[in-house]
Amino acid sequence: MQGVQGVCERDPQKTIAERLQQRFDELTRAERQLAGSLLENYPVSGLSSITAVAAQAGVSTPTVVRMVQKLGFRGFPEFQAELRRELGERISNPIDKHDTWAAKAPDQHILNRFTEAVIGNIRQTLAQVDTASFDAVADLLADTAHGVHVVGGRITRALADYLFLHMQVVRPGVSLIQSLANAWPHDLLNMAPGDVLVVFDVRRYENATLKLAEMARGQGARIVLFTDQWGSPVAAHADHVLSCRIAVPSAWDSNVVLMLLLETVLAAVQERTWAQTRERMERLESMFDKTRLFRKFT
Amino acid sequence: MQGVQGVCERDPQKTIAERLQQRFDELTRAERQLAGSLLENYPVSGLSSITAVAAQAGVSTPTVVRMVQKLGFRGFPEFQAELRRELGERISNPIDKHDTWAAKAPDQHILNRFTEAVIGNIRQTLAQVDTASFDAVADLLADTAHGVHVVGGRITRALADYLFLHMQVVRPGVSLIQSLANAWPHDLLNMAPGDVLVVFDVRRYENATLKLAEMARGQGARIVLFTDQWGSPVAAHADHVLSCRIAVPSAWDSNVVLMLLLETVLAAVQERTWAQTRERMERLESMFDKTRLFRKFT
DNA sequence: CCGGTGTTGAAGAAATTATTTCAGAACCGG
DNA sequence: CCGGTTCTGAAATAATTTCTTCAACACCGG
Numbered sequence: 001m002q003g004v005q006g007v008c009e010r011d012p013q014k015t016i017a018e019r020l021q022q023r024f025d026e027l028t029r030a031e032r033q034l035a036g037s038l039l040e041n042y043p044v045s046g047l048s049s050i051t052a053v054a055a056q057a058g059v060s061t062p063t064v065v066r067m068v069q070k071l072g073f074r075g076f077p078e079f080q081a082e083l084r085r086e087l088g089e090r091i092s093n094p095i096d097k098h099d100t101w102a103a104k105a106p107d108q109h110i111l112n113r114f115t116e117a118v119i120g121n122i123r124q125t126l127a128q129v130d131t132a133s134f135d136a137v138a139d140l141l142a143d144t145a146h147g148v149h150v151v152g153g154r155i156t157r158a159l160a161d162y163l164f165l166h167m168q169v170v171r172p173g174v175s176l177i178q179s180l181a182n183a184w185p186h187d188l189l190n191m192a193p194g195d196v197l198v199v200f201d202v203r204r205y206e207n208a209t210l211k212l213a214e215m216a217r218g219q220g221a222r223i224v225l226f227t228d229q230w231g232s233p234v235a236a237h238a239d240h241v242l243s244c245r246i247a248v249p250s251a252w253d254s255n256v257v258l259m260l261l262l263e264t265v266l267a268a269v270q271e272r273t274w275a276q277t278r279e280r281m282e283r284l285e286s287m288f289d290k291t292r293l294f295r296k297f298t
Numbered sequence: 299m300q301g302v303q304g305v306c307e308r309d310p311q312k313t314i315a316e317r318l319q320q321r322f323d324e325l326t327r328a329e330r331q332l333a334g335s336l337l338e339n340y341p342v343s344g345l346s347s348i349t350a351v352a353a354q355a356g357v358s359t360p361t362v363v364r365m366v367q368k369l370g371f372r373g374f375p376e377f378q379a380e381l382r383r384e385l386g387e388r389i390s391n392p393i394d395k396h397d398t399w400a401a402k403a404p405d406q407h408i409l410n411r412f413t414e415a416v417i418g419n420i421r422q423t424l425a426q427v428d429t430a431s432f433d434a435v436a437d438l439l440a441d442t443a444h445g446v447h448v449v450g451g452r453i454t455r456a457l458a459d460y461l462f463l464h465m466q467v468v469r470p471g472v473s474l475i476q477s478l479a480n481a482w483p484h485d486l487l488n489m490a491p492g493d494v495l496v497v498f499d500v501r502r503y504e505n506a507t508l509k510l511a512e513m514a515r516g517q518g519a520r521i522v523l524f525t526d527q528w529g530s531p532v533a534a535h536a537d538h539v540l541s542c543r544i545a546v547p548s549a550w551d552s553n554v555v556l557m558l559l560l561e562t563v564l565a566a567v568q569e570r571t572w573a574q575t576r577e578r579m580e581r582l583e584s585m586f587d588k589t590r591l592f593r594k595f596t
Numbered sequence: 597c598c599g600g601t602g603t604t605g606a607a608g609a610a611a612t613t614a615t616t617t618c619a620g621a622a623c624c625g626g
Numbered sequence: 627c628c629g630g631t632t633c634t635g636a637a638a639t640a641a642t643t644t645c646t647t648c649a650a651c652a653c654c655g656g
Contacts, residue, residue, distance in 0.1 A: 250565035
């Protein structure tokens, strides 16, 4: 990973295009021809090889070298690196001008860096999510003709738990397969053909989870997988895969996007089953009232 | 007279980004890693030399060659040329407005509505988060001089679990107080003055949680509260409160923002304790290696 | 636990790109 | 038209990049 080096000595403010225009009259005839060609379809025209750039402008390669050196670069590769850097800024900035999230904190505060990364993850995840798969998953989970089983791994256990909790409210026939337990065979016993197994599996992918998925599949279960963008080996056995971006500035991966997708699925399922769900929720509320576990207000 | 030749014959197919996403599951592990890196800040990341691209993605150059060939290119230069062509088109008509999140789905699809709401929640939460409190919380949790106890409610149990899991890796002296259990008095026994109790409490606020917080406070524990914007009654006893927006188009509230804040705190704590954390993580990894619970790759 | 299969990257060969050199072309003022 | 100066690109050279080979490795199924 080299490349983004030594950018400090020359005017970091002006773009290459600006510099070309500004110093246009210092250039020689062949160089002007080249500059014109570069500006013609800036900056893409400068991103191919020096050979192609020269040919495109109708000048020789030494002319190209001489001109970029006049602009203050050590050589063509350095010039091109700067061009790419500019392009990167130009591409990413117009899309999102929201630089800081916690306005009171500096840009470099972890709150802003982390949130920035997560928002990026959300963008990318949503951009490539397969809507048809999403809808299919919601349909599957809303269908009370079949049972739903949920399983997570070491890290994703919390998510599995969360899904289980809410699904229990939405509909009957939901079970949580305890992670780390050796009770899997028993859970498999209860898995009928057509049942849906929701699997959470992110790095590092767990052998036990894979095994369970395979066996469930063998029993005729349909498998829905929530995973990260690398794709867990369970994907090979899954009917539907929902994959998320999880990279953040931390020693771990982020499960925020997974949670977002999960909640969205829940919302979609709830929409589909609202008639039953409403009635179930009312009964649940009334039970809570009787137990006085919760405060009525505040 | 030169230059603008032979641009039309190449399949008017899909962009490279689309092809990468579409055929993602045909790719091998290293190739997926590469594809991810390429999409990360597309297409700029693909425009440097094959060496740099490979290094950036953390794979070898042969992997790059193999993948672009899988995509139907004769070699890397040809792939790059296509990337430049695409870029040229994209630059010339900069109608790159970002209205919806899942571009393939209609605006009114739950994916877009829900995500829109969550992003709004993130904005509002971050805008009003108290950075000083946040930093103080990170400091408290990073301080190994005192123990940390974590407790959640019916819904937030999953989050408490998640925090506990990661804090366990970061530092010693972390305990999870089982929700719904009647064992609280025992947990209180283990709570020394100066210890930190992290409480999760969102609507509907739980009486038992409040009780626990009060008693812990009475024993000299310091209390950190994660809650929603309405503020749980625990706030009155808490030293630091981190509150989140949680409204979404669903019958429930969203815990995505809570999760985001939680992970950010974890990242901040990890930054502060990196010296010990690193060593602990390495030991953990080595134990995992020995158990073969996880796959080495893929 | 053990070969078979597919994936991976180190290393080196081949191809291409970038730089330097230098002879001649173009210009310029006289 | 000429001597001096600057500019230019062909060609040689240097540096890099790209591609290929192959042994090591992980995973899989028995």
